Amino acid sequence: MLVSIRAVIGRDLRLAMRRQSDIIAALFFFIIVVSLFPLGVGPEADQLRRLAPGVLWVAALLATMLSLPRLFADDHRDGTLEQLALAPQPLALIVFGKVIAHWLVAGLPLVLLAPVLGIQFDLANDALAILALSLLIGTPALSGIGAIGAALTLGVRGGGVLLSLLVLPLYIPVLIFGAGAVDATLSGLGAQAHLSLLGALTLGGVFFAPWPTAAALRIALE
Amino acid sequence: MLEVSNLECVRGERRLFAGINFRLDGGEMLYLQGQNGSGKTSLLRMLCGLTPAAGGEIFWRGRPIGQLGEEFRAELCYLGHQNAIKEELTPLENIVSAARLAQETLDEDTAVDALERVGLRGREDLACRYLSQGQKRRAALSRLVHERRALWVLDEPYVALDKAAVDLVAGLIGAHLQRGGLAVLTTHQPVAVPAAALRELWLGNGDAADVRDSSARC
Numbered sequence: 001m002l003v004s005i006r007a008v009i010g011r012d013l014r015l016a017m018r019r020q021s022d023i024i025a026a027l028f029f030f031i032i033v034v035s036l037f038p039l040g041v042g043p044e045a046d047q048l049r050r051l052a053p054g055v056l057w058v059a060a061l062l063a064t065m066l067s068l069p070r071l072f073a074d075d076h077r078d079g080t081l082e083q084l085a086l087a088p089q090p091l092a093l094i095v096f097g098k099v100i101a102h103w104l105v106a107g108l109p110l111v112l113l114a115p116v117l118g119i120q121f122d123l124a125n126d127a128l129a130i131l132a133l134s135l136l137i138g139t140p141a142l143s144g145i146g147a148i149g150a151a152l153t154l155g156v157r158g159g160g161v162l163l164s165l166l167v168l169p170l171y172i173p174v175l176i177f178g179a180g181a182v183d184a185t186l187s188g189l190g191a192q193a194h195l196s197l198l199g200a201l202t203l204g205g206v207f208f209a210p211w212p213t214a215a216a217l218r219i220a221l222e
Numbered sequence: 223m224l225e226v227s228n229l230e231c232v233r234g235e236r237r238l239f240a241g242i243n244f245r246l247d248g249g250e251m252l253y254l255q256g257q258n259g260s261g262k263t264s265l266l267r268m269l270c271g272l273t274p275a276a277g278g279e280i281f282w283r284g285r286p287i288g289q290l291g292e293e294f295r296a297e298l299c300y301l302g303h304q305n306a307i308k309e310e311l312t313p314l315e316n317i318v319s320a321a322r323l324a325q326e327t328l329d330e331d332t333a334v335d336a337l338e339r340v341g342l343r344g345r346e347d348l349a350c351r352y353l354s355q356g357q358k359r360r361a362a363l364s365r366l367v368h369e370r371r372a373l374w375v376l377d378e379p380y381v382a383l384d385k386a387a388v389d390l391v392a393g394l395i396g397a398h399l400q401r402g403g404l405a406v407l408t409t410h411q412p413v414a415v416p417a418a419a420l421r422e423l424w425l426g427n428g429d430a431a432d433v434r435d436s437s438a439r440c
Contacts, residue, residue, distance in 0.1 A: 003322075003325070004322075004323065004325060007319065007322040007323050008323065010319070010322075011319045011322075011323070014311065014315070014319075015308060015310055015311070018310035018311070018349075019310055077304075078304055078305065078306060078307065078308065078309070079302050079303070079304025079305060079306040080306045080308065082272060082300065082302055082304070082306065083300070083306045083320065083323070083324075084323060085272065086270055086271075086272070086295050086298060086300050087295065087323050087324050087325070088292050088293075088295045088296035088324065088325055089292065089325060090292070094323070221272050221273075222272065222273050222274065
């Protein structure tokens, strides 16, 4: 079981490394969107600090969305998805591996970049740490939930827009608790409660999402 | 081993075929023929369990394939229209990662050997996007060199191949049948496969299809 998950992750990471432009595009999107806000809103430190958690989290959601349509589309187009569906292990297990690989490529870089970008918003060190922590805990849920949407819109014309309409509403709880954790730190309350709820969302999202995703993929392959 | 009873296929509003019955045992090959759009690919995908049948049942070793699930898939090798080749990876990486995903152990030497057999020597480390259509097909077919699963389902395996490669693939299928394997394939090219028992199935116009045993090598 672990072997096949590792095989999927290894393959997807290798493919991502051969096609770095995709990763870099999503990262630059994140950097630019976040950096535009201080320029547009003005240099008042108080206002920026209040805006920071929401802006960083919304930008992270959108950057994750950018890479979702290709999660299964490439495999679908070249016939690899059929082979994965016919592999002698549950398709959900393979999907789980793909979700992990997607997070490593699309989610983890955001976690690493966020504290640097947070400096533009005059966030204190503890808030920056909580920001990175909340993204670390929350972004796997984005990949997990996003996989369901990516599978449901597979092969649909104009699937990208439909995917955002399907998935963004489902991201709302993650956004609320993720940004809420940073807000709570800024206002001196602990972030513990928010982070715990965020962790629960991620556990649910990552461990239950592969089954509906696998079912949607099988329908797409019919 | 593979038994199909009363299989029916409906695509949209159209009934492509119905009442298909056949039985295939070890060492036998089924040669699926019919015009474009007669449902050959649909039938193959049903045999793999990718497309659910509109009616009828497919049995493998006496049990419905839907029930067997992973057990059946562990004995199935499917090669579709698409090559399932990743353009960014080299042929070698492609077949090694495909084998790993299918839970088979394929060491690098065996993989290189398979690629040499299909005539991709010297191209092992070239990204597949630089290969021609025929070479990509060869890379996909190199899976068959060391494939020991019992049931091969091949959709137009000879497309885009040159004469030498077609003969090679026919030889691989023949060797597979001699080992007691089963093969179901579609093709529009008459190719001689050294098979002991060859059956032909014609898919017609929505009527019950006609299964013929042919002892002649076609």
